[in-house]
Amino acid sequence: MTTSLHLVESKHPNTDAAAVYDSLVGMDVVKQTLVDELALILDGSRLNAWLKRHHPRGLSVLSGVSRKSHLILLSGEVGCGKTALASCVATPVAKEINCRVLALETPSDIRGGGHVGELSLRITDAFSQASRKTGAIGRGILIIDEADDLATRRSQMQAHHEDRAGVNVLIKQIDQIALDATPIAVILITNRADVLDPAVIRRASLTLRFERPNKDSRRALFQRMLDGTKFSDGDLQELVSVSERAIPYTFSDLTNRVGRVALRHAWKADRAFSAAVLKEVIAAIEPSPLIEHRPPT
Numbered sequence: 512m513t514t515s516l517h518l519v520e521s522k523h524p525n526t527d528a529a530a531v532y533d534s535l536v537g538m539d540v541v542k543q544t545l546v547d548e549l550a551l552i553l554d555g556s557r558l559n560a561w562l563k564r565h566h567p568r569g570l571s572v573l574s575g576v577s578r579k580s581h582l583i584l585l586s587g588e589v590g591c592g593k594t595a596l597a598s599c600v601a602t603p604v605a606k607e608i609n610c611r612v613l614a615l616e617t618p619s620d621i622r623g624g625g626h627v628g629e630l631s632l633r634i635t636d637a638f639s640q641a642s643r644k645t646g647a648i649g650r651g652i653l654i655i656d657e658a659d660d661l662a663t664r665r666s667q668m669q670a671h672h673e674d675r676a677g678v679n680v681l682i683k684q685i686d687q688i689a690l691d692a693t694p695i696a697v698i699l700i701t702n703r704a705d706v707l708d709p710a711v712i713r714r715a716s717l718t719l720r721f722e723r724p725n726k727d728s729r730r731a732l733f734q735r736m737l738d739g740t741k742f743s744d745g746d747l748q749e750l751v752s753v754s755e756r757a758i759p760y761t762f763s764d765l766t767n768r769v770g771r772v773a774l775r776h777a778w779k780a781d782r783a784f785s786a787a788v789l790k791e792v793i794a795a796i797e798p799s800p801l802i803e804h805r806p807p808t
Contacts, residue, residue, distance in 0.1 A: 516636050519616040522648065523601035531599040535592055536735045537728030537762070541719055542596060545583070546603050548717040552581050552696045553650045554608040580689040580714040582697045584658075586704035587721030588802055590763030593700050597654045604652075613648040615641050617655045622677075630677040634661065638684040641695055651695040658699035662711045678708050685714055702802060723759035723798075726751050732762065736770055737786060746786035753793050760798040769796055 521528065535542060551558055562570060585593040601614040617637050623629040637653065645651030655661065665675045688695055699715075701707060712718070724732060733750045754760055760769070773792040777784040 516621065516633055516640065517618060518637065518640055518644075519618070520644065521598075521601070521614045523605040523612045523614060525602060528599035528602035531595060532603055534735070535596055535599075535762075537724050537731040538592055538596070538721070541592075541721065542600070542603075544717070545585075545596065545600055545719060546607060548583060549600065549604045549652065549696050550607045552583075552716070553604065553612065553652075553694050554610065555692070557608070580685050580697075580716060581693070581695060582685050582699065582711075582715045584704065584707075584712065584715040584718040585698060585700045585721065586718065587702070588723065588761060589702055590761030590767075590799060591721035591723060592762050593721050594656055597652075597656075597698050597700055601652050605650075608650070610650050611648050612650045612652060613645050614652045614654060615644065617653070619657070621655070622660055628673070628676075630661075630673050631680040634677060634680045634684060638688070642688075642693055645693075645695055649694065652698060653695060654698045654700070656700045658701040658711075659703045659706050662699065662701075662707045665708055678711070682708075682710055682714065685711075723761050724765070725759075726755070728762075729754055729760070729765065732765055733786075733789065736766070736789065737784075740783065740785055742786045750786055750789055750793070753790055756798050758798050758801055764796070764798050769793055772796065 532542070558573075562573070585597060587593055598614070598616065601612040605612040615637075621633055621637065623633050637655070641651055641653040661681055662678055663674060665678050685697055687693075688697065699711070704712070704718075704720075730747050730751050733747055733754075737746070754765070769789065769792050772795075773788045774784060776792060777788050782788070
């Protein structure tokens with residue numbers, strides 16, 4: 512039985528992450544909210560300095576806020592930017608707090624091989640590594656994708672003992688980081704927030720829901736996609752109009768599917784990439800279907 516995990520590490524700030532962060536257009540409010548919350552978690556001195564300036568006698572609300580965990584929950588459909596943002600957000604946070612930040616991402620096989628006690632040991636190992644490796648940098652973010660695999664509500668009748676034990680260990684590790692005031696934030700990413708254990712949800716200091724892009728978000732996305740070409744406001748408005756669907760496109764639909772196909776079509780025909788090419792491709796590609804969420808039993 513293998514309990515040791517290989518966490519993917521990246522040090523921030525770095526130029527690659529900055530480029531990815533800048534490319535995530537149409538979600539400015541979500542991006543800034545996440546950066547602000549992470550900055551508060553990873554640099555308590557900022558809040559203390561603000562408190563000293565404006566409330567030197569103290570502030571009652573902080574007695575509850577200060578006990579909040581270091582957990583952030585990102586939820587929403589596939590292709591709406593959750594994982595992409597989590598993987599690069601350490602760079603703007605590092606710049607915001609003027610301190611290096613180590614991002615650590617758990618592997619897709621975090622559950623292991625299903626052996627008795629393995630899941631709990633691997634969760635513990637992930638947090639232990641995060642604490643140890645962050646010590647050399649000063650600040651850290653532990654990113655756990657597909658969190659519904661680890662934090663499914665314990666009340667479900669079909670929940671196996673190992674799964675319930677894993678949730679217990681996850682909650683214990685999250686609580687321990689807050690208790691020790693360890694400068695580590697934990698980001699849980701899920702497509703199915705409805706199946707998460709209520710105790711996990713309650714511990715989140717911030718829950719962000721990622722939605723499929725609306726008209727304004729699509730306009731910003733198309734504007735970025737057309738950067739380097741000649742286009743007008745009318746072109747953008749037409750793209751927004753033709754991309755309106757009963758089931759909206761995801762960000763991934765528009766960038767990885769529509770954008771990629773349009774680029775290939777322009778290259779193959781030896782013509783300039785343009786709004787017209789995008790419109791042709793949008794007409795031929797339908798949005799990804801909605802994920803069916805079944806209520807927990």
